[in-house]
Amino acid sequence: MLAMVGRVVVAVITCGISMVGSVLGIVIGLLMGLATECGIFRGAAIGAITGAVFCIEAIESFVNMWHAGESAKDSVSYVMDIISSLWNGRIVWEKVYPAVQNAVMSQMSMSISGAFRESTDPFETGGTRGISKNALDNIPKETITAVNYTDVVGNNSCSVCLQDLQVKQTVRILPSCQHTFHMACIDSWLIQHGSCPLCRRDI
Structure with a gap:
């Protein structure tokens, strides 16, 4: 019982x-x-x-x-x-x-x-499409060190995956706004959106 x-x-x-x-x-x-x-x-x-x-x-x-x-x-x-x-x-x-x-x-x-195989609709009017593979490859990339682990505004994390930037990781720095992201994260984002995920500024 x-x-x-x-x-x-x-x-x-x-x-x-x-x-x-x-x-x-x-x-x-x-x-x-x-x-x-x-x-x-x-x-x-x-x-x-x-x-x-x-x-x-x-x-x-x-x-x-x-x-x-x-x-x-x-x-x-x-x-x-x-x-x-x-x-x-x-x-x-x-x-x-x-x-x-x-x-x-x-x-x-x-x-x-x-994503790279999607055809562009010439009559599409909605939003900013992703960028091309060539344009993506032209975006600067660098390796994080103990000196440059933050971007120009002091952020030390990737806004796509929300993880901190770690030493020896490869990142891309967006030329339009200088925000920094993990390369794998921002590449996946940009092929679909074509703008900064943090400030939404077009690339």
Whole structure:
């Protein structure tokens, strides 16, 4: 009887915490979707699933610790750490962020091979199209060092993938605005958009 009650309690706690993780994941996924232009709905879906799955795995780990004879102090401390991390969103962010980034990079890699083959519609009137391969190759590139790890306005991160610029990475510097991005990120962007992802200035 006690075992059944314990299972019910664990199930209720798991559902509650997974719902919290899912909601936090949706919020973080929405923000990531807006920032990376992978789509708010896609970002929210990835965030919801990732947040819920992480919370379920965390509860399962707690149950395994309890059954393995871990001290009550350690078990309670583990649960409190999970709750604290959920409250400030740290762990869910750490889980959702890579998932959304993987989706973005996957989307980029799928589109990059065919983007150069798209024909230009002479009657198209909507927005700035991507630039040609030759124009892309003419954009300056350089290797990040300890001296030049920021652009002209002091940014030290790539606005496409939101990752910091690291020493020895190859970047491109857009001639129109001098903003700096990882070469792979900005190449994937420019073949479709033809403008700076940060200030929207045409290349």
